Amino acid sequence: MKGACRASTVPTDRLVKKATEFLQKYEPVRGYFLADSGGKDSSVARELCKMAEVKYFAGYSNTGIDPPEVVSFIKHNHPETVLLRPKENFYSLVSRKCPPLPGRRWCCEEIKERVGIDLKRFYPVHITGVRAEESGKRARTQKVEITRRMGVVTIKPIFHWREWHIWDFIEKHKLPYCSLYDEGFERIGCVTCPMIFQPNQAKLNIHKERWPGKFRAFERAVKKWYDRKQMVDCPHGSFEKYMEAYYRGFGKKKRESKEKQTQMFREEFGK
Ligand code: SF4
Numbered sequence: 001m002k003g004a005c006r007a008s009t010v011p012t013d014r015l016v017k018k019a020t021e022f023l024q025k026y027e028p029v030r031g032y033f034l035a036d037s038g039g040k041d042s043s044v045a046r047e048l049c050k051m052a053e054v055k056y057f058a059g060y061s062n063t064g065i066d067p068p069e070v071v072s073f074i075k076h077n078h079p080e081t082v083l084l085r086p087k088e089n090f091y092s093l094v095s096r097k098c099p100p101l102p103g104r105r106w107c108c109e110e111i112k113e114r115v116g117i118d119l120k121r122f123y124p125v126h127i128t129g130v131r132a133e134e135s136g137k138r139a140r141t142q143k144v145e146i147t148r149r150m151g152v153v154t155i156k157p158i159f160h161w162r163e164w165h166i167w168d169f170i171e172k173h174k175l176p177y178c179s180l181y182d183e184g185f186e187r188i189g190c191v192t193c194p195m196i197f198q199p200n201q202a203k204l205n206i207h208k209e210r211w212p213g214k215f216r217a218f219e220r221a222v223k224k225w226y227d228r229k230q231m232v233d234c235p236h237g238s239f240e241k242y243m244e245a246y247y248r249g250f251g252k253k254k255r256e257s258k259e260k261q262t263q264m265f266r267e268e269f270g271k
Contacts, residue, residue, distance in 0.1 A: 012168045019157040020052035026125060026144070026155050031055025033123035033152075036081045038070035039188055040177050041129030041158060044169050046078065048157055049127065057123055059084050061115040063107075064091075065190045065214055073178040084116035091217050095224035099246060102195060113150065126154045131161055192218040198249035219243060 023032075034049060034056045036042050049056045058081040060074050074081050086093075090111050094100075100107045120126065132139040143159045146152075158166070170177055180188045187196065191211045197204040208215050226239050236242040 012165045015161055015165055019048050022157050023052040023054050027054045028125045030123055031057060033120055033126045034058040035126060035128045036060045036078055038074045038178060040166055043175055043177060044166055045127055045129040045157055047173060047175055059116055061112040063111045063190060064089050065192055067188055067191055069180050070178055070188055077176045086111040086115045091221040094221040098225055099222045124152050126152050128154055128156055129158055130156045132159055133162055197247055204247050
């Protein structure tokens, strides 16, 4: 079974019961907005909505830089999910603003969160498949949050699930999932996101080989930005050197504290 390291011994069935009760408790009159990313976690959240028999409207922010396999998976397996597009595409935004940086991840808001904003506001309670285990930053958030920027409430029914719970649930319920997981991809978001490559440079080459067109388009957009900024005093000396440094990361990323996540999980489930 994938994600077989059982850091928590809470059985999946117990988490399923808790999650469905949680969804029923917060169900709004109009139903939820379900943020469907096409990943395994949001697929589980979607299935839990069905089990809890709550109403939901599912939307996918079609960023244009996700793997085409994800878009295809959603179209074939989540037919009710509506594909939402940003007003301005990612590459145009990059050439106008700057490439995304660890301290400046402007595109998460522009091409994901704010996409279909009017529709999202019509459904003021949102469900996401975010889990505490994914990162220290996510672990420090709450299971129910009010997003002040967008004025919506976000609930996270699988917040305390471990990866093995997700795969256990997928196997038991025979849920379809994106084929990239079977090829060894652990995260299947934006393929050119520099945040993926900083802890693991090997991933950069894997992504470049797999989706060369996306990297060409991305680098063309960065070059436009670079030229427009007339970065003659660029400390890296040239655009090519700048890109090398960019992919390496301009600073070290902090690794998340697993201990903190374990402590939060124990507080929630008394294990
Ligand atoms: S995941 Fe990375 S590339 Fe994708 S929107 Fe967020 S910062 Fe940008």
